[in-house]
Amino acid sequence: MRTARHITLPKGFQAAGVACGIKESGQEDLSLFAAQDDASVAFVTTRNQIVGAPIQYCRQRFPRGRGKARAIVVNSGCSNVCTGKAGLRDAESMAKRVARHLDCASEKILVASTGLIGRRLPMDRVRAGIDQAAGSLSRRNDAAALRGIMTTDTREKSALVQGRLDGREFTVAGVAKGAGMIAPSMATMISILNTDLAISPTVLAAGLRQVIDDSFNAVTVDSDTSTSDIVAVFASGAAGNATLKKGTKAFARFVSVLSEVCGELARAIVADGEGAEKIIRVEVRGAVNRDQARIAAKAVADSPLFKTAMHGADPNWGRIAMALGKSAAEVRAETLKIRIGGVLLFSRGTGRRFDEQSVRKHLAGTDIHVQADLGIGDGRFTALTCDLSREYITINADYHT
Amino acid sequence: MRTARHITLPKGFQAAGVACGIKESGQEDLSLFAAQDDASVAFVTTRNQIVGAPIQYCRQRFPRGRGKARAIVVNSGCSNVCTGKAGLRDAESMAKRVARHLDCASEKILVASTGLIGRRLPMDRVRAGIDQAAGSLSRRNDAAALRGIMTTDTREKSALVQGRLDGREFTVAGVAKGAGMIAPSMATMISILNTDLAISPTVLAAGLRQVIDDSFNAVTVDSDTSTSDIVAVFASGAAGNATLKKGTKAFARFVSVLSEVCGELARAIVADGEGAEKIIRVEVRGAVNRDQARIAAKAVADSPLFKTAMHGADPNWGRIAMALGKSAAEVRAETLKIRIGGVLLFSRGTGRRFDEQSVRKHLAGTDIHVQADLGIGDGRFTALTCDLSREYITINADYHT
Numbered sequence: 044m045r046t047a048r049h050i051t052l053p054k055g056f057q058a059a060g061v062a063c064g065i066k067e068s069g070q071e072d073l074s075l076f077a078a079q080d081d082a083s084v085a086f087v088t089t090r091n092q093i094v095g096a097p098i099q100y101c102r103q104r105f106p107r108g109r110g111k112a113r114a115i116v117v118n119s120g121c122s123n124v125c126t127g128k129a130g131l132r133d134a135e136s137m138a139k140r141v142a143r144h145l146d147c148a149s150e151k152i153l154v155a156s157t158g159l160i161g162r163r164l165p166m167d168r169v170r171a172g173i174d175q176a177a178g179s180l181s182r183r184n185d186a187a188a189l190r191g192i193m194t195t196d197t198r199e200k201s202a203l204v205q206g207r208l209d210g211r212e213f214t215v216a217g218v219a220k221g222a223g224m225i226a227p228s229m230a231t232m233i234s235i236l237n238t239d240l241a242i243s244p245t246v247l248a249a250g251l252r253q254v255i256d257d258s259f260n261a262v263t264v265d266s267d268t269s270t271s272d273i274v275a276v277f278a279s280g281a282a283g284n285a286t287l288k289k290g291t292k293a294f295a296r297f298v299s300v301l302s303e304v305c306g307e308l309a310r311a312i313v314a315d316g317e318g319a320e321k322i323i324r325v326e327v328r329g330a331v332n333r334d335q336a337r338i339a340a341k342a343v344a345d346s347p348l349f350k351t352a353m354h355g356a357d358p359n360w361g362r363i364a365m366a367l368g369k370s371a372a373e374v375r376a377e378t379l380k381i382r383i384g385g386v387l388l389f390s391r392g393t394g395r396r397f398d399e400q401s402v403r404k405h406l407a408g409t410d411i412h413v414q415a416d417l418g419i420g421d422g423r424f425t426a427l428t429c430d431l432s433r434e435y436i437t438i439n440a441d442y443h444t
Numbered sequence: 445m446r447t448a449r450h451i452t453l454p455k456g457f458q459a460a461g462v463a464c465g466i467k468e469s470g471q472e473d474l475s476l477f478a479a480q481d482d483a484s485v486a487f488v489t490t491r492n493q494i495v496g497a498p499i500q501y502c503r504q505r506f507p508r509g510r511g512k513a514r515a516i517v518v519n520s521g522c523s524n525v526c527t528g529k530a531g532l533r534d535a536e537s538m539a540k541r542v543a544r545h546l547d548c549a550s551e552k553i554l555v556a557s558t559g560l561i562g563r564r565l566p567m568d569r570v571r572a573g574i575d576q577a578a579g580s581l582s583r584r585n586d587a588a589a590l591r592g593i594m595t596t597d598t599r600e601k602s603a604l605v606q607g608r609l610d611g612r613e614f615t616v617a618g619v620a621k622g623a624g625m626i627a628p629s630m631a632t633m634i635s636i637l638n639t640d641l642a643i644s645p646t647v648l649a650a651g652l653r654q655v656i657d658d659s660f661n662a663v664t665v666d667s668d669t670s671t672s673d674i675v676a677v678f679a680s681g682a683a684g685n686a687t688l689k690k691g692t693k694a695f696a697r698f699v700s701v702l703s704e705v706c707g708e709l710a711r712a713i714v715a716d717g718e719g720a721e722k723i724i725r726v727e728v729r730g731a732v733n734r735d736q737a738r739i740a741a742k743a744v745a746d747s748p749l750f751k752t753a754m755h756g757a758d759p760n761w762g763r764i765a766m767a768l769g770k771s772a773a774e775v776r777a778e779t780l781k782i783r784i785g786g787v788l789l790f791s792r793g794t795g796r797r798f799d800e801q802s803v804r805k806h807l808a809g810t811d812i813h814v815q816a817d818l819g820i821g822d823g824r825f826t827a828l829t830c831d832l833s834r835e836y837i838t839i840n841a842d843y844h845t
Binding site: 130391 | 491492493494495523525526527528529530531560561562563670671748749752753755756758760761762763765766768769770771774775776777780790792793794795832833834836837838840841
């Protein structure tokens with residue numbers, strides 16, 4: 044599915060990534076994702092109450108999280124968070140500079156920043172970076188554009204699905220960054236998605252809302268919620284389809300494809316979680332309702348004791364029961380069933396005899412499946428998380444301000 | 445303040461600790477804390493919905509968490525959690541065996557267990573251990589009794605305050621265990637407290653309720669809440685004071701002393717947190733109310749990113765702002781002030797210039813003080829936590845079932 048082109052494969056989009064000196068490493072640290080004409084855009088932002096200047100800026104420009112836009116400029120290495128009014132002016136100035144290059148109103152430019160909190164952006168370098176990026180926009184710059192949004196990520200993350208609608212080929216493509224400070228509260232990473240389908244901002248926003256809970260909001264690396272993050276989807280209309288309407292089969296098809304792309308990006312984020320060696324699906328069913336299933340799954344996925352047990356490949360179902368029990372979801376020991384790798388370890392209030400070798404073999408792998416059936420109702424939710432390793436501590440104790 | 449006698453220093457109490465073979469290590473693993481006559485007792489138990497058989501047993505015997513009792517028997521190495529009806533019978537049988545030795549009704553015996561979840565107790569050994577412990581009850585066995593309740597604890601934890609009331613000397617003494625699976629939800633460790641004051645169960649329970657939130661419920665090691673834990677206070681009346689009444693100066697004096705002992709035990713638990721190298725006070729003031737202050741302080745104290753920054757002695761106030769912002773408490777960047785070691789790092793929405801050397805020196809120590817003034821109301825709360833180290837991972841990834 045991977046090709047040299049990812050985010051620019053949908054028709055009507057370009058990208059660029061440059062190194063302008065925000066990161067000391069000399070790596071790419073500024074990316075521009077642009078539509079060739081005005082595109083529909085919809086985005087969701089973090090639920091953290093302390094938000095960066097770029098998030099404030101985007102919310103001011105698009106109070107309902109949707110509209111017509113041309114581009115998003117993203118820098119890494121400095122998040123422009125807790126930088127006061129000066130920081131807000133910096134975000135605005137980034138938008139203006141991009142707009143001048145694209146010959147559009149600055150209201151049509153989104154801004155995102157990721158990296159250290161509390162530092163001002165080195166605006167001389169940022170301005171030079173924007174000039175360079177705008178001058179090199181192309182449909183073949185995906186690799187550099189992907190690297191330009193990375194912080195502690197160890198790999199580029201992209202996903203792509205193509206299909207046909209109205210006899211025309213369409214593409215939904217996405218890139219994402221995020222390795223720590225990831226928790227299931229709306230939009231806790233940066234992800235840019237492009238599609239060439241024709242779709243209004245309102246319908247695009249409806250589609251994004253439908254997929255976000257089961258993808259980006261279902262992942263957790265460390266239960267911490269970033270101050271900066273945003274998921275934005277652009278639709279150029281260049282595929283030439285009839286404009287998508289809500290409640291139609293075509294819309295359902297788009298939502299399904301968008302969900303696939305977002306799900307793949309969410310999995311990539313967890314797999315690249317700071318220090319992660321394993322990706323763990325925590326599937327809760329039988330909860331009172333879907334909300335309670337989410338709360339229960341999240342309690343397990345966030346539990347340090349559970350995550351260290353998974354790191355140690357230990358079938359310690361007691362820690363799963365503990366985490367479910369401490370959650371705000373209704374849980375009863377008598378009706379609870381716990382499975383790891385499909386093997387029943389706990390039911391009717393007690394541990395079962397089980398094939399320990401088979402479970403240990405599953406846990407020794409890198410793709411772990413934990414199931415908890417609460418046995419009460421019909422609510423289901425699957426959270427994604429990773430194990431907690433010494434390497435997480437190393438990365439985060441040594442990531443200095 | 446430490447003497448060879450801790451928990452048995454209040455008049456009217458005895459203790460014993462024996463090694464009966466529950467722990468593979470051969471360390472002490474069963475302790476008995478007994479009053480010489482019927483004593484008042486009050487206790488609080490975990491809020492986890494999955495609770496061990498001993499907790500179920502205690503709740504059945506004392507539905508209001510108070511009454512008259514003679515003793516508590518505590519074993520370590522196996523928590524008797526998720527063991528079904530058989531586990532409940534085991535807890536009951538422990539109480540009965542103790543009662544036979546003390547020549548009292550089994551309803552007067554509390555039971556607590558800590559250790560692995562999901563295993564049945566080796567009852568032959570437990571019975572032999574109870575016989576041995578009952579036979580060796582004494583006012584001079586404190587060291588063994590303290591060791592008998594430990595699991596991953598690296599040190600014995602005890603605290604003791606003496607004072608005078610009505611011209612008579614009185615003592616409040618306590619012991620505690622707990623190093624992981626500690627979070628501020630009611631009673632998340634095992635702690636036994638003895639006092640020789642005369643006080644009814646109802647008034648004793650009122651005193652315990654008053655102190656628990658600021659002591660045991662204010663500490664967090666890993667945000668996980670145990671299925672097993674209990675804080676129980678016994679009052680023998682042997683000091684010879686007039687029975688304490690609520691709303692009196694004497695009661696206030698008792699509450700103050702109890703608070704001091706519980707606070708000291710809570711600090712000892714955090715200082716001995718799994719892998720902990722530092723103890724961190726997270727003081728929140730200026731919240732809408734006390735509940736919100738608690739929520740905000742807990743969000744910081746539980747944040748893995750904050751805890752790893754403290755481990756790395758990094759004045760990363762951005763992670764403090766992030767953790768406050770993600771909490772359910774009302775937080776505004778504009779009114780927020782953040783201090784570390786008394787030095788102002790953040791106010792009016794931005795980072796301040798600060799004496800970095802002085803802050804780094806404070807962070808290099810083992811007793812860290814973080815303050816966040818939300819600048820909104822009068823709510824205050826101080827949470828206690830520890831740093832998150834590689835050693836936490838080692839302990840918990842390698843603690844096998």
